[in-house]
Amino acid sequence: MNSLFSKRPLLRIAWVHLFSKKRQxxxxxxxxxxxxxxxxxxxxxxxxxxxYFIEKTVNTTAHVHIYNxxxxxxxxxxxxxxxxxxxxxVVRNQKPRDEERKVKNGNQIIGLIEKDPRxxxxxxxxxxxxxxxxxxxxxxxxxxxxDIIRENTLFKVQENLIDGDMLRMETMPNGIIxxxxxxxxxxxxxxxxxxxxxxxxxxxDMKVIAISKTGITLQDNTRAYISLRNAQRLxxxxxxxxxxxxxxxRDVNQAQAIAQEYQSKYGYRAEDxxxxxxxxxxxxxxxxxxxxxxxISILVVSGFGIFNILMTIIYEKMPDIAILKxxxxxxxxxxxxxxxxxxxxGSTGGLLGLLLGFITSKIVGMVPLNIQGFVSxxxxxxxxxxxxxxxxxxxxxxxxxxxxxxxARKAARxxxxxxxxxx
Amino acid sequence: MNHAMIxxxxxTKRFTxxxxxxxxxxxxxxxxxxxxxxxxxxxxxxxxTLMYALSTLDTVYDGTIRIDDTDIRSLSKNQLASFRxxxxxxxxxxxxxxxxxxxxxxxMLPAQRLGLxxxxxxxxxxxxxxxxxxxxxQATKKSNRLSGGQQQxxxxxxxxxxxxxxxxxxxxxGNLDTKNTEVVLDILQELKSEFKQTILMxxxxxxxxxxxxxxxxxxxxxxV
Numbered sequence: 001m002n003s004l005f006s007k008r009p010l011l012r013i014a015w016v017h018l019f020s021k022k023r024q025x026x027x028x029x030x031x032x033x034x035x036x037x038x039x040x041x042x043x044x045x046x047x048x049x050x051x052y053f054i055e056k057t058v059n060t061t062a063h064v065h066i067y068n069x070x071x072x073x074x075x076x077x078x079x080x081x082x083x084x085x086x087x088x089x090v091v092r093n094q095k096p097r098d099e100e101r102k103v104k105n106g107n108q109i110i111g112l113i114e115k116d117p118r119x120x121x122x123x124x125x126x127x128x129x130x131x132x133x134x135x136x137x138x139x140x141x142x143x144x145x146x147d148i149i150r151e152n153t154l155f156k157v158q159e160n161l162i163d164g165d166m167l168r169m170e171t172m173p174n175g176i177i178x179x180x181x182x183x184x185x186x187x188x189x190x191x192x193x194x195x196x197x198x199x200x201x202x203x204x205d206m207k208v209i210a211i212s213k214t215g216i217t218l219q220d221n222t223r224a225y226i227s228l229r230n231a232q233r234l235x236x237x238x239x240x241x242x243x244x245x246x247x248x249x250r251d252v253n254q255a256q257a258i259a260q261e262y263q264s265k266y267g268y269r270a271e272d273x274x275x276x277x278x279x280x281x282x283x284x285x286x287x288x289x290x291x292x293x294x295x296i297s298i299l300v301v302s303g304f305g306i307f308n309i310l311m312t313i314i315y316e317k318m319p320d321i322a323i324l325k326x327x328x329x330x331x332x333x334x335x336x337x338x339x340x341x342x343x344x345x346g347s348t349g350g351l352l353g354l355l356l357g358f359i360t361s362k363i364v365g366m367v368p369l370n371i372q373g374f375v376s377x378x379x380x381x382x383x384x385x386x387x388x389x390x391x392x393x394x395x396x397x398x399x400x401x402x403x404x405x406x407x408a409r410k411a412a413r414x415x416x417x418x419x420x421x422x423x
Numbered sequence: 424m425n426h427a428m429i430x431x432x433x434x435t436k437r438f439t440x441x442x443x444x445x446x447x448x449x450x451x452x453x454x455x456x457x458x459x460x461x462x463x464x465x466x467x468x469x470x471x472t473l474m475y476a477l478s479t480l481d482t483v484y485d486g487t488i489r490i491d492d493t494d495i496r497s498l499s500k501n502q503l504a505s506f507r508x509x510x511x512x513x514x515x516x517x518x519x520x521x522x523x524x525x526x527x528x529x530x531m532l533p534a535q536r537l538g539l540x541x542x543x544x545x546x547x548x549x550x551x552x553x554x555x556x557x558x559x560x561q562a563t564k565k566s567n568r569l570s571g572g573q574q575q576x577x578x579x580x581x582x583x584x585x586x587x588x589x590x591x592x593x594x595x596x597g598n599l600d601t602k603n604t605e606v607v608l609d610i611l612q613e614l615k616s617e618f619k620q621t622i623l624m625x626x627x628x629x630x631x632x633x634x635x636x637x638x639x640x641x642x643x644x645x646x647v
Contacts, residue, residue, distance in 0.1 A: 009535040016523045323519035326480060327533045327581070328508020330501050417480045420515055420593070421471065 010333055013320070014340040017313050024309045029349035031302030032396050036353025037360060039295045039392040041382075044361045046291055048383035050284050057280075060155055060214050061273050062246030063255045066109070066262060068101050069269040106242040109266050118250055118258060121153035125244035126231040132178075132224065134186040134194040141182055141222040143196065145231020145242075154248040157212065157225070164190040164210025169227060176206040180213040181221030196226070198234035206230070215377065299395060302349070303403035306342050310407035314338065321411055322419035335408035342404025343397065350396035354389050427489075428589055428621045429454040429477055434486035436472060436644075446472045447484065448644040454589075457619040459611070461632045464641035471593060473641065474625045478591040479507055491588055508536050512582030512590045514624075516597040518574040520566035526553065526577050527562040533584045552580040556610060572603030579610060583620075590614070592624035596631055608634050 018025045076091040103109065106124055113122045126145035131138060144151075148169040152158055158166045162180060169175045176196065178188060188194055190208050197203045206226065213220055226234075232241050247262075249255060255272035263270035274281060314321070321334055365382045429452070436447040446469045454460050462470040475481040477488060479495050482503070488495050490510060498506055512533075520529045530549040534540060540548065553559040556576040561569055566577060575595065582590055590611075596604040612634055614620040624631070632638050640647050 009532055012524075012528070013521070016521070020523055319517070319519050320521050323513075323515075323521075324532070325504070326507065326513045326519075328504050328506075328511075328536050328585075330504040332501075333536070417475050420517075420519075421475075 010337050011340060013324075014337050014344065017317060017337070018341055018344060021309060021313060024312065025345060028302070028305040028309045028345045029352065031305040032299075032346055032349025032400060033353040033356060035295065035298040035302045035399075036350050036392045036396050037357040038298055039395065040354060040357025040388055041360050041364070042291045042295065043388045043392075044357075044382040044384060045364070045380060046287055047385070047388075048381040049377075050287075051383055052377065052381045053280070056215050057277055058252055058273060060216055060219065061276055062154065063249040063252050063273050064247040064259045064262060064270055065273075065276060066103065066245040066247065066266065066268050066270045067243060068103050070101055101243045102237075102241055103243060103245060103268055106245060107240060109268075110245055113245070113247055113262070118254060119247055120250050121150060121248045123147055123150035123154050123246045124228060124242040125151075125246055126228055126235070126242050127244060128231060128235055129199055130224075130234065131197045132182065132186055132188075132194055133197065134188045134192060137186050139182060139185050141179075141224060143198075143231060143234065144223060144225050145228045145234075146225055147228055148225065151225070154246055160212045160214045161210045162213045164208070166210055168209040169225070172207060172209055173227070174204065174206045174230065175209040175227070177210040177212050177225040178208055179220040179223045180211050181217070182224060183208070183211050185221070196224075196234065200234065200236050202234045202236060204230060204234060295395075299399045303399045306345055306400050306403040307407060309345075310338055310342060310404055311410075313341070314407050314411045318414065318419050321414050322416040325414070325416040326420070331412040334414075335412035338408035338411050339401065339404050342400045342408070346397050346400025346404075347393075349400075350393045353396065354393060357392070358384075358389075426456045427453040428456045428458070428491055429623065430489045431473075431477060432487050434473070434476060434484050434488060436469075436476065436481075436484040446644050447476070449486075450641075450644070450646055451486075452639060452646065454621060454623055456588075456621055457615070459615040459620075459622045459634070459636045460624075461635035461638050462623070462625045462641060463627060463632050463638055466627070468641045469644040470625050470641045474591060474593060474623065477623065478511055478513065478589075479503055508533060509585055510588045512585070512587035514575070514579050514582050514590065514592040514595040516594040518566075518571075518578040520574055520577060520581075522565070522567040524566055525563055526558065526566055526569065529566050529577060530581045530584055533581065537585050549580070549584060552583050553577070555583075556580045557606075572599055572606060575599060575603065575607060576610070579607070583614075589621045589623060592622070592626075594626055594628075595624060596626070596628060604628070604630070 076089070076094055078091055079089055082089055110122045110124055113119055124147055128143050128145070129140070130143045131140050148157065148166055152166060157177070161177070164177070166177065169177070176194065178186070183189065186194065188208050190211060192208045194206055194208060195203055196206050212225070228242070229239065232239060235241065249258060252273070256274065259270040259272040259275070324334060361382045361384065364380055366379070368378055369380060370378055432451050434447050434450045435445070438444045438446060450473060462474060464470040472481070476484050479490070482496055493506070495503070521532070527546065527549055530552060531545050534545045534548065550559055550562060553562055556579055558573050558576045558580065561573055561577070566574065569577065575598070579595070596607050599607060608631060611622060611624075615622055615636075624635070626632060
């Protein structure tokens with residue numbers, strides 16, 4: 001210790017200062033530690049859940065979704081001929097036109113997209129509302145008419161099954177795969193026969209061949225897979241009728257560009273997965289902002305703690321500062337003493353905070369919690385991205401340096417004569 | 424050997440706040456190398472102000488002060504700090520030892536700023552200075568464990584650490600009893616006679632003043 005300090009009297013003075021104010025130093029360190037812990041924990045928790053959601057979303061929604069955007073609110077034909085700039089035109093009770101949701105030439109488009117080397121898989125989709133009936137219980141939900149083999153290349157249907165086998169859809173013409181929440185509400189399990197009724201009034205007898213659980217609560221509670229043919233029958237449509245085309249890309253980051261390309265190429269609305277989940281990403285942004293504010297305010301408070309202790313030390317150690325200056329120590333030496341002190345508090349508190357943040361995250365990640373929210377998870381998913389640890393530590397150092405800067409500058413500007421003469 | 428270590432010419436210092444007041448009024452003095460000079464005068468006479476100006480701590484005045492032929496005000500703030508570090512030692516009424524530091528560490532502080540010597544050399548020199556002041560046996564004690572007289576002697580050892588050209592003092596015996604005052608005065612005289620140390624001290628103690636080579640008396644900012 002002695003040899004470490006002998007060439008560095010400033011370091012030694014700083015050390016002695018902090019040591020003479022043990023309690024306050026520890027409190028200031030705890031402040032930084034707490035800030036960093038919250039940073040690590042909150043950021044890990046938040047981005048862990050968000051990443052989990054994004055991963056689930058990427059696996060359960062199409063990277064590019066092509067569909068026929070039906071505009072129900074349309075301008076009345078009268079407005080085409082009458083100038084509405086200086087008069088009112090009121091047309092009451094205009095009904096939506098019976099527009100086809102159909103994607104025309106859907107199979108040809110699928111054939112073309114399939115040849116695109118950037119595409120991993122394409123699947124047709126026919127979505128409709130329906131009512132599920134099992135004995136006396138009845139549930140409304142959505143039906144996804146799919147080509148199950150193609151659907152599986154896109155959305156890992158088989159992986160998400162908790163009971164039954166997807167491939168029975170191929171051999172059993174009236175097979176249905178229920179979402180786990182939907183199956184629970186109906187009280188149905190694999191092997192049961194249920195009745196599905198469409199809005200066109202068509203009822204089909206179907207046999208539950210599998211139960212699926214994706215982890216995305218909304219889907220699990222309402223959705224069922226049936227074959228494309230059965231969906232067309234429920235809507236009384238021919239074999240070429242599909243409403244959507246889902247595309248899975250090799251590189252998910254190209255989704256936006258490819259969606260734009262397909263939209264202009266095929267003349268149907270093509271939406272990438274981020275746009276489709278824009279509301280969720282909006283919520284993420286607000287979450288991130290909130291947490292950022294919490295973290296910043298904690299670090300600001302801990303910064304004030306450091307500022308406070310340094311000011312106390314400076315006023316108490318004025319005679320030391322005066323004599324150091326008289327014996328030839330420069331202003332920069334003096335301010336360095338106090339910057340060293342704030343950095344010592346910041347880095348020690350920061351390191352402890354990293355450790356505590358890591359431990360807290362590990363412990364919380366082990367506690368079983370069955371959460372049914374956006375997504376259903378058994379454990380909190382925590383992101384241990386080392387970048388957070390780096391950022392938290394850097395943030396701690398920066399905030400403590402800022403907090404230490406003003407006291408340090410003040411100390412450097414003390415006039416030794418004034419201090420000595422006032423004694 | 425007739426070399427002026429300190430040479431002040433027409434030094435004038437005024438305060439305008441709170442009232443217009445001339446602390447130093449056209450003061451010119453020379454202190455020769457190896458001379459032991461004492462500044463005396465009643466309180467408020469400006470003797471302490473003059474000492475701080477002569478010792479480079481205060482640079483706000485009219486006129487010129489040269490130390491060892493260097494015009495003090497031609498130096499930047501940092502140069503001035505280095506200048507003090509090598510050229511000047513201070514002893515104040517209060518010892519200004521850093522508490523929680525050992526006696527040895529306190530004495531080594533000026534040398535650590537200087538950075539010329541190795542750890543061993545610094546320690547040797549510090550021990551020599553402490554021996555000279557008769558407090559070598561206290562070297563490993565914390566400075567706040569010492570008696571007042573011992574502390575002041577350690578402070579003098581610290582002032583001498585870098586072998587300064589001039590030793591400045593502001594009432595260095597002001598806090599000491601008669602016996603310790605005698606000890607300190609003996610030491611100062613020994614420094615002057617054996618090491619040709621230039622010394623300039625402020626005091627109002629006549630016993631102290633009588634030990635000096637020359638007494639400069641100041642009244643109302645003027646030399647009388």
